[in-house]
Amino acid sequence: MIEEQGRVVALEPGAVWVETLRKSTCSSCSVSAGCGHGVLEKLGASGRRGYVRALCDLHLSVGDTVVIGVREELLVRGSLLVYLLPLIGLFSAALLAEQLALGEPLVIVSAFVGLFAAWLAVRWQSARTADDPALQPVVMRALLAGSAAAF
Numbered sequence: 702m703i704e705e706q707g708r709v710v711a712l713e714p715g716a717v718w719v720e721t722l723r724k725s726t727c728s729s730c731s732v733s734a735g736c737g738h739g740v741l742e743k744l745g746a747s748g749r750r751g752y753v754r755a756l757c758d759l760h761l762s763v764g765d766t767v768v769i770g771v772r773e774e775l776l777v778r779g780s781l782l783v784y785l786l787p788l789i790g791l792f793s794a795a796l797l798a799e800q801l802a803l804g805e806p807l808v809i810v811s812a813f814v815g816l817f818a819a820w821l822a823v824r825w826q827s828a829r830t831a832d833d834p835a836l837q838p839v840v841m842r843a844l845l846a847g848s849a850a851a852f
Contacts, residue, residue: 702770703842709751709765717757717840719769720750757840765842775836782823791820 707719753768794815798808830836 702775702841703776704768704770705753706766706768706844707753709761709763710768712761713754715756715758715838716754717761717767719753719755719767719840721753721769722750746748752787753838755838755840756834759840759843761840761843768841768844769838770841771838782826784802786823787816787819790815790817 707721709717709720710720739763753769757766757767761767791812792815795808795812797815798811801818803811
C-alpha cells in the first residue's frame with residue numbers, strides 16, 4: 702500500500718474527503734535544477750493541497766488526521782493506462798498510415814487521430830471504473846491529535 706497522511710475536510714456516507722499536502726523531494730535531488738519538478742518547486746507550486754475521496758468505515762469527524770492508502774498495482778495500472786495507451790495510439794496510427802503509403806501530412810494527421818482516439822479510450826475507461834470500490838483509496842487508520850504536525 703502507498704500511504705499518505707491527510708486531514709478530513711468533509712464527510713459522506715461510507716467515505717470522507719481528505720486534504721493532503723503535495724510534497725516534493727526536489728530539495729534532496731542532485732538534478733533539481735534541470736527538472737520540471739524542481740522548477741515548479743522554485744515557483745512555489747509544490748506546497749499546494751490536494752483533495753482525495755477515500756472510502757472509510759471508521760467514525761471520523763472533520764479535522765481528524767488520517768492515513769489513506771492506495772494499492773501499488775492500481776497506481777501502476779493507472780500510469781500505464783494514462784501514459785502508455787495514448788503513445789501506443791499515436792504510433793500505431795502513424796505506422797498504419799505509413800504502411801498505407803499516405804503522404805507525410807496525412808501520416809501526421811493520422812498520428813494525432815490515433816492519439817485522440819486513445820485519449821477517448823482512457824476517458825471512457827476512467828468513467829467506467831470511477832465508482833468501483835476496489836479501485837478507490839481507503840482510510841487505513843486515524844492518527845492521534847499529537848501526530849498531526851504536518852497540518
